[in-house]
Amino acid sequence: MSGSAPDTGPNGRRAFVNARLVDPAQGLDGPGGLIVEDGTIVACGADVTADSAGSGTEIRDCAGAIVMPGLIDMRVFTGEPGAEHRETLASASEAAAAGGVTTLIVMPNTNPVIDDVALVDFILRRARDTAIVRIAPMAALTKGTGGAEMTEIGMLREAGAVAVTDGIVPVTNARLLRRVLAYAHDFGMLVVQHVEEPELARGGVMNEGEVATRLGLSGIPIEAEVIMLERDLRLVALTGARYHASQISCRASLDLIRRAKENGLPVTCGVSVNHLALNENDIGAYRTFFKLSPPLRGEDDRAAMVEGLRDGLIDVIVSSHDPQEPDTKRLPFSEAAFGAIGLETLLPAALSLHHDGAVPLGEIVAALTTRPARILGFDMGTLAPGTPADLAVLDPQRSWRVGPDSLRSKSKNSPFEHRMLEGRVLETVVAGRTVFALGAE
Amino acid sequence: MTALDDRPDPILSRPHLLGAEGLSPVEITALLDLADKYVELNRQIHKKQSVLGGRTQINLFFEASTRTQSSFELAGKRLGADVMNMSVKGSSMSKGETLLDTAMTLNAMHPDLLVVRHSAAGAAELLAQKVGCAVINAGDGAHEHPTQALLDALTIRRRKGRLEGLTVAICGDVMHSRVARSNILLLHTMGAYVRVVAPSSLLPPAADRLGVEVHTGMESGLEGCDVVMMLRLQRERMEGGFIPSVREYYRYFGLDRDRLKLADPDALVMHPGPMNRGVEIDSAVADGVQSVIREQVEMGVAVRMAVLDALARNLPGGGNA
Numbered sequence: 089m090s091g092s093a094p095d096t097g098p099n100g101r102r103a104f105v106n107a108r109l110v111d112p113a114q115g116l117d118g119p120g121g122l123i124v125e126d127g128t129i130v131a132c133g134a135d136v137t138a139d140s141a142g143s144g145t146e147i148r149d150c151a152g153a154i155v156m157p158g159l160i161d162m163r164v165f166t167g168e169p170g171a172e173h174r175e176t177l178a179s180a181s182e183a184a185a186a187g188g189v190t191t192l193i194v195m196p197n198t199n200p201v202i203d204d205v206a207l208v209d210f211i212l213r214r215a216r217d218t219a220i221v222r223i224a225p226m227a228a229l230t231k232g233t234g235g236a237e238m239t240e241i242g243m244l245r246e247a248g249a250v251a252v253t254d255g256i257v258p259v260t261n262a263r264l265l266r267r268v269l270a271y272a273h274d275f276g277m278l279v280v281q282h283v284e285e286p287e288l289a290r291g292g293v294m295n296e297g298e299v300a301t302r303l304g305l306s307g308i309p310i311e312a313e314v315i316m317l318e319r320d321l322r323l324v325a326l327t328g329a330r331y332h333a334s335q336i337s338c339r340a341s342l343d344l345i346r347r348a349k350e351n352g353l354p355v356t357c358g359v360s361v362n363h364l365a366l367n368e369n370d371i372g373a374y375r376t377f378f379k380l381s382p383p384l385r386g387e388d389d390r391a392a393m394v395e396g397l398r399d400g401l402i403d404v405i406v407s408s409h410d411p412q413e414p415d416t417k418r419l420p421f422s423e424a425a426f427g428a429i430g431l432e433t434l435l436p437a438a439l440s441l442h443h444d445g446a447v448p449l450g451e452i453v454a455a456l457t458t459r460p461a462r463i464l465g466f467d468m469g470t471l472a473p474g475t476p477a478d479l480a481v482l483d484p485q486r487s488w489r490v491g492p493d494s495l496r497s498k499s500k501n502s503p504f505e506h507r508m509l510e511g512r513v514l515e516t517v518v519a520g521r522t523v524f525a526l527g528a529e
Numbered sequence: 530m531t532a533l534d535d536r537p538d539p540i541l542s543r544p545h546l547l548g549a550e551g552l553s554p555v556e557i558t559a560l561l562d563l564a565d566k567y568v569e570l571n572r573q574i575h576k577k578q579s580v581l582g583g584r585t586q587i588n589l590f591f592e593a594s595t596r597t598q599s600s601f602e603l604a605g606k607r608l609g610a611d612v613m614n615m616s617v618k619g620s621s622m623s624k625g626e627t628l629l630d631t632a633m634t635l636n637a638m639h640p641d642l643l644v645v646r647h648s649a650a651g652a653a654e655l656l657a658q659k660v661g662c663a664v665i666n667a668g669d670g671a672h673e674h675p676t677q678a679l680l681d682a683l684t685i686r687r688r689k690g691r692l693e694g695l696t697v698a699i700c701g702d703v704m705h706s707r708v709a710r711s712n713i714l715l716l717h718t719m720g721a722y723v724r725v726v727a728p729s730s731l732l733p734p735a736a737d738r739l740g741v742e743v744h745t746g747m748e749s750g751l752e753g754c755d756v757v758m759m760l761r762l763q764r765e766r767m768e769g770g771f772i773p774s775v776r777e778y779y780r781y782f783g784l785d786r787d788r789l790k791l792a793d794p795d796a797l798v799m800h801p802g803p804m805n806r807g808v809e810i811d812s813a814v815a816d817g818v819q820s821v822i823r824e825q826v827e828m829g830v831a832v833r834m835a836v837l838d839a840l841a842r843n844l845p846g847g848g849n850a
Binding site for chain 2 (some may be wrong): 301305307373418
């Protein structure tokens with residue numbers, strides 16, 4: 089991948105010992121250690137100890153904490169370029185590091201839209217110069233995300249775009265999407281779609297149903313998602329292109345994904361951690377931090393997302409980190425912007441499913457590391473020797489309260505605000521270099 | 530009449546009136562009892578009271594509404610409050626940022642009672658979180674309009690002697706109606722049977738989950754009911770988006786004399802106003818013997834007096850604080 093964190097730094101030989109190694113890619117969950125040299129993992133296993141590491145090695149005693157691959161978050165919005173007051177690549181990377189996220193995939197919905205080779209290059213350069221974790225962009229799939237003309241997919245790929253998507257804008261024109269899929273397929277480019285039929289969703293601000301009706305708010309029916317996904321899957325079958333549904337949110341979508349995978353289509357999908365941990369009732373009395381796209385659904389659909397993750401049908405978990413300021417959130421619900429931040433709470437919120445006994449730890453970690461790496465074609469997301477030393481050191485039991493002051497993101501619109509979360513990142517390592525270490529609290 | 534100026538009893542267990550949701554039967558009954566007294570007062574030659582003497586009431590209307598605003602204004606003035614009307618019109622000023630800005634500005638003027646109408650559901654709730662006075666929701670989007678439900682209940686109770694056990698048919702654009710929501714909640718709380726009657730395109734999703742009987746035809750919906758409550762059809766919903774045309778709507782959902790015969794012979798005909806004659810209701814019915822539409826307006830002033838009085842009692846220096 090292009091767009092990496094600075095690979096300067098000490099980069100001496102470091103050993104993380106006395107750890108619980110969790111790496112679904114290697115089927116690993118057990119005590120051991122790991123040695124890093126020149127930004128790369130050189131050894132990993134039960135036999136790596138402080139004694140075996142050799143002299144001249146900096147020893148980090150993890151005291152039983154989990155060492156896992158750094159998270160790869162496939163859906164992140166920042167305000168750079170265009171709305172740097174909400175979030176810059178630098179501030180997003182600080183938030184990411186604090187959450188154990190070592191690779192951010194940023195969406196093209198900025199001002200200007202990332203739909204051109206020069207803009208991809210801009211993101212990569214800004215990331216290299218200002219960010220402390222790896223950042224790579226998805227480029228727009230249509231110019232200006234206008235849904236009319238396809239972008240230069242081949243050249244965008246060469247420039248370092250890891251996929252094409254119109255981000256928050258669904259591509260509604262079936263004929264155009266068919267052509268984009270066919271063309272992208274030739275270049276091996278992944279096409280990512282926000283699955284929501286805009287006319288059915290229009291005017292809607294939350295999940296359609298009893299709660300919306302009681303609140304007097306316009307609803308977005310699940311059919312808006314299902315119809316778009318079903319259509320897209322037909323086009324995938326027609327073209328054979330690799331397709332990723334950015335976020336699904338309901339049981340009916342999960343059924344479609346299951347069928348598509350059974351039929352061998354090259355389809356993957358994601359779910360935001362919000363749709364795993366929260367439901368429409370959390371909106372309560374018009375709390376705009378819970379206004380998300382897709383909307384938080386009912387409890388049955390949330391439970392379906394958890395089942396889908398457990399069964400491996402849902403490939404990845406994303407934060408869908410979307411910084412919004414008070415100007416866009418301290419409004420009546422129908423007028424407020426969609427979106428929530430989530431980089432710092434992604435891992436602990438996902439871990440709640442493990443603590444509940446709903447999903448094995450390995451599935452959660454895979455959905456945050458191994459699988460996004462595989463979908464994006466990155467040789468990372470694992471602790472295997474020879475791969476980049478991007479690591480998260482995690483105390484899965486440590487609880488903490490999410491407060492605006494404890495969040496590093498420039499924006500504070502967290503749906504987990506004031507909640508106790510269990511699981512905290514102690515240290516984050518990118519290319520062998522520590523980019524975050526939890527201070528004394 | 531009883532002495533209204535005696536040391537007041539507490540009526541509401543809340544600082545604001547944001548909706549009919551959550552109001553208990555005891556609270557509703559106490560409000561209606563107090564409103565009954567104000568009906569009598571309003572029929573006297575000398576109408577002025579001083580229970581809100583020294584209090585400042587601001588009517589903050591982001592949506593124009595002559596009748597509701599004047600009803601609140603009159604209610605406040607009859608109780609001796611200083612009443613100020615603020616109509617904030619125009620798209621830029623009706624945005625939410627300005628809602629909170631306006632709230633902060635008003636807050637600095639130290640009002641005691643703030644009556645607010647806004648096009649967004651939850652706007653009154655948001656204001657209530659930010660200001661230091663009692664907030665009355667005079668309509669927030671398609672959410673609630675609690676004083677309308679209270680005045681409707683008062684009208685029904687005075688005519689029928691009770692609410693419990695009555696069958697009330699709420700007919701028309703239920704989907705977009707805050708009047709319908711508040712009435713469903715309040716009437717349900719008071720033990721009435723509520724039906725909603727509308728074409729499916731004007732029914733809110735999951736309407737059946739609101740504790741009502743859902744009818745998509747007037748014939749079954751009106752059968753034997755004690756109260757027919759018509760809703761106003763907004764002009765922008767008339768042409769093709771939700772229903773095909775005004776004439777088709779009137780044909781199947783308009784209330785005329787023939788259709789009214791399906792209801793109980795003593796059924797009351799109600800409408801929150803302003804009416805679209807010939808769209809949802811025929812003039813012969815609107816002005817007929819069963820109509821209590823003008824009485825609703827009278828009850829509106831009394832109910833709003835009761836609400837202002839009850840909330841003022843919960844304010845600092847209000848006797849119950």
